[in-house]
Amino acid sequence: MPVLHNRVSNEELKQRMLAETEPRTTISFYCYFPIGEPQAFRDELYTALERLKVFGRIYVAHEGINAQVSVPQSRFAALRDHLYSIPALDGLRLNVAVDDDGKSFWVLRIKVKEKIVADGINDPEFDMANRGKYIDAERFNDIIDDPNTIVVDMRNHYEYEVGHFEKAIEVPSDTFREQLPMAAGMLDQDKDKTIVMYCTGGIRCEKASAYMLHKGFSNVYHLEGGIIHYANQIREKGLPSKFHGKNFVFDNRLGERITDEVIAHCHQCGKPADTHTNCINDTCHLLFIQCAECSEKYEQCCSKNCQEFIHLPSEVQAARRKGIEKGHNIFHKSKRLRPRLSDPDHTL
Helix, strand or coil: CCCCCCCCCHHHHHHHHHCCCCCEEEEEEEEECCCCCHHHHHHHHHHHHHHCCCEEEEEEECCEEEEEEEEEHHHHHHHHHHHHHCHHHCCCCCEECCCCCCCCCCCEEEEECCCCCCCCCCCCCCCCCCCCEEECHHHHHHHCCCCCEEEEECCCHHHHHHEEECCCEECCCCCHHHHHHHHHHHCHHHCCCEEEEECCCCHHHHHHHHHHHHCCCCCEEEECCHHHHHHHHHHHHCCCCCEEEEECCCCCCCCEECCCCCCCECCCCCCECCCEEECCCCCCCCEEECCHHHHHHCCCCCCHHHHHHCCCCHHHHHHHHCCCCCCCCECCHHHCCCCCCCCCCCCC
């Protein structure tokens, strides 16, 4: 029976990846399709991808698959061929990362989930087969200028903050399950207008387009392949970018540059910046935007308190960490819960 999970420490795996000499390519893909036995599908996929030295994070559920992975460049074709050998995935679009150093992942994790995108939808009549129409980069650039078009960003605030499309409406919530009914409510008076939804790689906006049709909207599109595919298309075709700034990504890079514009600001000093940092304090790990100067000044910490904490003896740190629940700490600016990092003595 093969080992279907890793038994090596996370740090050792990371060092092994950093020591690799062959370049890697970061790709993402998803597909909504019925999987009768997600655990068996997961185990077979793990065995095949481990053989190809694929790293990354993959979710499998009855409703389909959602993946962000890196693969050695010499094995990209083998990975593609394996995926295409699965009937439901034959011809699947593979989104190649835009701004990639190949250091996005260092371990393969494939998890079985209830859903590949947590949506909070319990209506048995909701049907993913009834989804919005795909729209490519060229058509998107045309339709976005139409005054009858409403562009909706289906990402979280911390993603929107560092980069978004022109005219894009932010749905002010930091969970997708809250955004779906909120988006429908915000646009309730615009059911006859053209609605174009987008997200990072397409998986959230595809489900959102189906939800909007389910709620009675009549003319709904979603950007094919999301921001990643859009960025690749405009570069290939020489099209102007209607997206400005950086695309937040959920891997070790935390972002890929789409345009040179920096539209966000450092959460500590207010200077233009769009680099996300996870506070290095293991009791905190707050996700925030930090410029290079503040990163050096605060040693990649979000506050003086956290900076002082990382210099405490390790046993004192461990004792203080006991019983502390960090959760997924981010700045919920859209909910007006964001701490004031202009006061570097703030406590979490």
